[in-house]
Amino acid sequence: xxxxxxxxxxxxxxxxxxxxxxxxxSVSGNPYLFWYVQYPNRGLQFLLxxxxxxxxxxxxxxxxxxxxxxxxxxxxxxxSALVSDSALYFCAVRDTGGTYKYIFGTGTRLKVLA
Amino acid sequence: xxxxxQTPKFQVLKTGQSMTLQCAQDMNHNSMYWYRQDPGMGLxxxxxxxSEGTTDKGEVPNGYNVSRLNKREFSLRLESAAPSQTSVxxxxxxEGSARYEQYxxxxxxxxxx
Numbered sequence: 001x002x003x004x005x006x007x008x009x010x011x012x013x014x015x016x017x018x019x020x021x022x023x024x025x026s027v028s029g030n031p032y033l034f035w036y037v038q039y040p041n042r043g044l045q046f047l048l049x050x051x052x053x054x055x056x057x058x059x060x061x062x063x064x065x066x067x068x069x070x071x072x073x074x075x076x077x078x079x080s081a082l083v084s085d086s087a088l089y090f091c092a093v094r095d096t097g098g099t100y101k102y103i104f105g106t107g108t109r110l111k112v113l114a
Numbered sequence: 115x116x117x118x119x120q121t122p123k124f125q126v127l128k129t130g131q132s133m134t135l136q137c138a139q140d141m142n143h144n145s146m147y148w149y150r151q152d153p154g155m156g157l158x159x160x161x162x163x164x165s166e167g168t169t170d171k172g173e174v175p176n177g178y179n180v181s182r183l184n185k186r187e188f189s190l191r192l193e194s195a196a197p198s199q200t201s202v203x204x205x206x207x208x209e210g211s212a213r214y215e216q217y218x219x220x221x222x223x224x225x226x227x
Binding site for chain 2: 009032034036041042043044045046049051090092094099100101102104105106107
Protein backbone atom coordinates (compact mmCIF):
# COMPACT_ATOMS: atom_id res chain seq x y z
CA UNK A 1 0.00 0.00 0.00
CA UNK A 2 1.16 3.50 -0.74
CA UNK A 3 1.86 5.67 2.27
CA UNK A 4 3.47 8.81 3.61
CA UNK A 5 5.11 9.12 7.02
CA UNK A 6 5.93 12.24 8.96
CA UNK A 7 7.84 10.85 11.93
CA UNK A 8 7.73 13.99 14.09
CA UNK A 9 4.50 15.32 15.54
CA UNK A 10 6.21 18.57 16.47
CA UNK A 11 9.44 20.33 15.61
CA UNK A 12 10.75 23.24 17.65
CA UNK A 13 13.40 25.56 16.26
CA UNK A 14 14.77 28.93 17.28
CA UNK A 15 14.13 31.90 15.02
CA UNK A 16 17.00 32.37 12.59
CA UNK A 17 18.08 28.73 12.76
CA UNK A 18 17.65 26.31 9.87
CA UNK A 19 14.63 24.05 9.99
CA UNK A 20 13.89 20.58 8.63
CA UNK A 21 10.55 18.81 8.59
CA UNK A 22 10.87 15.16 7.64
CA UNK A 23 8.81 13.10 5.22
CA UNK A 24 9.29 9.59 3.89
CA UNK A 25 7.10 7.84 1.38
CA SER A 26 6.32 4.40 0.06
CA VAL A 27 4.94 4.18 -3.47
CA SER A 28 5.53 2.04 -6.49
CA GLY A 29 6.87 3.84 -9.51
CA ASN A 30 7.93 7.46 -9.70
CA PRO A 31 6.41 9.59 -6.94
CA TYR A 32 4.80 12.99 -7.28
CA LEU A 33 5.48 14.67 -3.92
CA PHE A 34 4.02 17.78 -2.31
CA TRP A 35 4.30 19.95 0.78
CA TYR A 36 1.41 22.01 2.14
CA VAL A 37 1.14 24.40 5.07
CA GLN A 38 -1.91 25.01 7.24
CA TYR A 39 -2.31 28.05 9.46
CA PRO A 40 -4.88 27.97 12.29
CA ASN A 41 -8.48 27.78 11.12
CA ARG A 42 -7.46 27.88 7.46
CA GLY A 43 -7.33 25.49 4.55
CA LEU A 44 -4.09 23.96 3.31
CA GLN A 45 -1.83 26.04 1.08
CA PHE A 46 0.48 24.54 -1.52
CA LEU A 47 4.20 25.17 -0.84
CA LEU A 48 6.12 23.12 -3.39
CA UNK A 49 6.20 19.93 -5.40
CA UNK A 50 8.54 17.41 -6.96
CA UNK A 51 7.40 15.84 -10.19
CA UNK A 52 10.63 15.23 -12.08
CA UNK A 53 14.00 16.87 -12.67
CA UNK A 54 16.25 18.55 -10.14
CA UNK A 55 16.16 16.84 -6.75
CA UNK A 56 16.19 20.20 -4.94
CA UNK A 57 12.95 22.07 -5.45
CA UNK A 58 12.23 25.58 -4.29
CA UNK A 59 8.85 26.83 -3.25
CA UNK A 60 6.96 29.63 -1.58
CA UNK A 61 8.14 31.68 1.43
CA UNK A 62 11.78 30.56 1.09
CA UNK A 63 11.06 26.87 1.60
CA UNK A 64 12.80 24.13 -0.33
CA UNK A 65 12.73 20.35 -0.31
CA UNK A 66 15.14 17.65 -1.35
CA UNK A 67 13.95 14.54 -3.11
CA UNK A 68 16.09 11.52 -2.23
CA UNK A 69 15.06 8.45 -4.16
CA UNK A 70 17.40 6.02 -2.41
CA UNK A 71 16.13 7.03 1.02
CA UNK A 72 12.55 7.56 -0.22
CA UNK A 73 12.49 10.91 1.51
CA UNK A 74 11.30 14.41 0.71
CA UNK A 75 12.33 16.61 3.63
CA UNK A 76 11.20 20.23 3.82
CA UNK A 77 13.87 22.78 4.68
CA UNK A 78 14.40 26.48 5.23
CA UNK A 79 17.77 28.12 5.90
CA SER A 80 16.49 30.63 8.46
CA ALA A 81 13.23 30.12 10.33
CA LEU A 82 10.77 32.91 11.09
CA VAL A 83 8.23 33.01 13.90
CA SER A 84 5.59 33.39 11.19
CA ASP A 85 6.57 29.95 9.82
CA SER A 86 4.90 28.37 12.86
CA ALA A 87 2.12 26.22 11.42
CA LEU A 88 1.08 22.66 10.59
CA TYR A 89 2.92 21.11 7.64
CA PHE A 90 1.70 18.20 5.54
CA CYS A 91 3.59 16.02 3.12
CA ALA A 92 1.56 14.30 0.39
CA VAL A 93 2.11 11.92 -2.50
CA ARG A 94 -0.05 11.39 -5.56
CA ASP A 95 -1.19 7.83 -6.05
CA THR A 96 0.82 6.15 -8.83
CA GLY A 97 -1.77 3.47 -9.47
CA GLY A 98 -3.63 5.36 -12.16
CA THR A 99 -6.12 7.10 -9.90
CA TYR A 100 -6.22 10.79 -9.08
CA LYS A 101 -5.93 10.25 -5.35
CA TYR A 102 -3.45 11.83 -2.96
CA ILE A 103 -2.16 10.35 0.28
CA PHE A 104 -1.33 12.73 3.11
CA GLY A 105 0.92 12.34 6.11
CA THR A 106 -0.41 13.03 9.59
CA GLY A 107 1.22 16.45 9.75
CA THR A 108 4.07 18.04 11.70
CA ARG A 109 3.52 21.07 13.86
CA LEU A 110 6.40 23.52 13.49
CA LYS A 111 6.97 25.93 16.32
CA VAL A 112 9.52 28.68 15.78
CA LEU A 113 10.63 30.26 19.05
CA ALA A 114 11.55 33.93 19.23
CA UNK B 115 -10.81 34.82 -8.59
CA UNK B 116 -12.15 33.26 -5.37
CA UNK B 117 -10.38 29.88 -5.75
CA UNK B 118 -12.22 27.18 -3.80
CA UNK B 119 -15.22 28.22 -1.73
CA GLN B 120 -17.14 26.13 0.79
CA THR B 121 -20.43 26.64 2.58
CA PRO B 122 -21.30 26.65 5.38
CA LYS B 123 -18.28 27.53 7.51
CA PHE B 124 -19.77 26.04 10.67
CA GLN B 125 -22.62 23.64 11.32
CA VAL B 126 -24.06 21.84 14.32
CA LEU B 127 -26.29 18.84 13.67
CA LYS B 128 -28.16 16.43 15.87
CA THR B 129 -27.61 12.71 15.37
CA GLY B 130 -29.73 11.49 12.47
CA GLN B 131 -30.09 14.84 10.74
CA SER B 132 -28.93 15.31 7.18
CA MET B 133 -27.05 18.11 5.46
CA THR B 134 -25.14 18.95 2.30
CA LEU B 135 -21.79 20.66 2.21
CA GLN B 136 -21.27 22.77 -0.87
CA CYS B 137 -18.02 23.35 -2.74
CA ALA B 138 -17.26 25.39 -5.83
CA GLN B 139 -14.08 26.27 -7.70
CA ASP B 140 -13.53 28.92 -10.35
CA MET B 141 -10.16 27.71 -11.67
CA ASN B 142 -11.59 25.40 -14.36
CA HIS B 143 -10.04 22.41 -12.62
CA ASN B 144 -10.95 18.91 -13.70
CA SER B 145 -10.54 17.08 -10.39
CA MET B 146 -12.25 17.77 -7.07
CA TYR B 147 -11.92 16.15 -3.66
CA TRP B 148 -13.52 15.94 -0.24
CA TYR B 149 -11.35 15.32 2.83
CA ARG B 150 -11.94 15.22 6.53
CA GLN B 151 -9.34 16.35 9.05
CA ASP B 152 -9.22 14.88 12.52
CA PRO B 153 -6.57 15.50 15.17
CA GLY B 154 -3.57 13.21 14.77
CA MET B 155 -4.93 11.60 11.61
CA GLY B 156 -4.02 14.09 8.93
CA LEU B 157 -6.33 14.39 5.96
CA UNK B 158 -8.37 11.41 4.89
CA UNK B 159 -10.00 11.26 1.49
CA UNK B 160 -13.76 10.71 1.54
CA UNK B 161 -14.65 10.92 -2.15
CA UNK B 162 -13.14 12.40 -5.24
CA UNK B 163 -14.14 13.25 -8.79
CA UNK B 164 -11.37 12.89 -11.35
CA SER B 165 -13.43 14.71 -13.96
CA GLU B 166 -16.93 15.98 -14.53
CA GLY B 167 -19.36 13.07 -14.54
CA THR B 168 -17.23 10.69 -12.46
CA THR B 169 -16.99 10.07 -8.72
CA ASP B 170 -15.02 7.50 -6.76
CA LYS B 171 -14.68 6.42 -3.17
CA GLY B 172 -11.70 7.38 -1.11
CA GLU B 173 -10.41 6.01 2.16
CA VAL B 174 -13.45 6.75 4.38
CA PRO B 175 -16.63 6.94 2.24
CA ASN B 176 -19.11 5.27 4.60
CA GLY B 177 -21.93 7.56 5.66
CA TYR B 178 -21.34 10.04 2.84
CA ASN B 179 -22.52 10.63 -0.71
CA VAL B 180 -21.30 13.07 -3.32
CA SER B 181 -22.54 14.80 -6.44
CA ARG B 182 -20.41 16.39 -9.12
CA LEU B 183 -23.07 18.83 -10.24
CA ASN B 184 -20.98 20.35 -13.03
CA LYS B 185 -17.30 21.16 -13.56
CA ARG B 186 -17.37 23.86 -10.89
CA GLU B 187 -19.36 22.24 -8.09
CA PHE B 188 -18.89 19.16 -5.95
CA SER B 189 -21.19 18.58 -2.98
CA LEU B 190 -20.91 16.21 -0.02
CA ARG B 191 -24.05 14.87 1.67
CA LEU B 192 -24.45 13.33 5.08
CA GLU B 193 -27.73 11.40 5.01
CA SER B 194 -27.92 10.54 8.71
CA ALA B 195 -25.26 12.30 10.73
CA ALA B 196 -23.40 10.47 13.50
CA PRO B 197 -21.12 11.84 16.23
CA SER B 198 -18.19 10.07 14.50
CA GLN B 199 -18.66 12.49 11.62
CA THR B 200 -17.72 15.44 13.81
CA SER B 201 -14.73 16.83 11.93
CA VAL B 202 -13.41 19.60 9.75
CA UNK B 203 -14.22 19.03 6.10
CA UNK B 204 -12.11 20.38 3.27
CA UNK B 205 -12.84 20.53 -0.41
CA UNK B 206 -9.95 20.70 -2.86
CA UNK B 207 -9.43 20.87 -6.59
CA UNK B 208 -6.59 20.29 -9.01
CA GLU B 209 -6.02 20.66 -12.69
CA GLY B 210 -5.28 16.94 -12.93
CA SER B 211 -2.47 17.08 -15.43
CA ALA B 212 0.81 19.03 -15.64
CA ARG B 213 -0.08 21.07 -12.56
CA TYR B 214 -0.89 18.43 -9.97
CA GLU B 215 -1.01 20.51 -6.82
CA GLN B 216 -4.29 20.82 -4.99
CA TYR B 217 -6.03 24.01 -3.95
CA UNK B 218 -8.07 23.86 -0.78
CA UNK B 219 -11.14 25.64 0.47
CA UNK B 220 -11.33 27.24 3.94
CA UNK B 221 -13.12 24.25 5.48
CA UNK B 222 -16.41 23.48 7.21
CA UNK B 223 -16.34 22.72 10.92
CA UNK B 224 -19.10 20.20 11.62
CA UNK B 225 -20.22 19.10 15.06
CA UNK B 226 -22.72 16.26 15.48
CA UNK B 227 -24.29 15.98 18.93
